[in-house]
Amino acid sequence: MNTKILKYFDENIRTVKLLKKQISKIDKASSLIATSLKSGGKIILLGNGGSAADAQHIAAEFVGKYNLSRKGLPAISLTTNSSTITAIGNDFGYDMVFSRQIEAFATKKDIVIAISTSGNSTNVIEAIKLAKKNKITTIGLTGKTGGKMSPLVDISINVPSLNTQHIQESHIMIGHILVDLAETALIR
Secondary structure: OOOHHHHHHHHHHHHHHHHHHHHHHHHHHHHHHHHHOOOOOEEEEEEEOOOHHHHHHHHHHHHOOOOOOOOOOOOOEEEOOOOHHHHHHHHHHHOOOOOHHHHHHOOOOOOEEEEEOOOOOOHHHHHHHHHHHHHEEEEEEOOOOOOOOOOOOOOOEEEEOOHHHHHHHHHHHHHHHHHHHHHHHOOO
């Protein structure tokens, strides 16, 4: 069993080392987030399954606190209101559960962070398309080849792995970095 654990650790370490090639994109994303928050914008996160949980986790870090004692930063995950999600899914189809909420809540001052390990989730793609149509800045956290999402977003942070678990682990790490850099920029 220890061999399996070590193999898992080694693969995760390889993924993180390869992720270093994305540093400039992560830095640029954090600058856009800080600028949005300074101008009265909010961070809107979305994703499916494990990525939905990641969206909630990252939103909680913005609203609560990460490292610094500070006021809460406006962030919302579009994955948390089961009544909204099921109503939209029932009335418009599941492909619209995020875009309909973008239509209702997002402004040009905001940042939409879309999370998808494959980059191909239709409801995530539809939300990005609507955000772009409305001139809202988009950041994509994805993996593998980046899928359909990568060329649509303003900044695509692509975790270079084919392993969904390692992609998700890296997404949380990237989310933590984004929150850390944003709160540091806002407190300066």
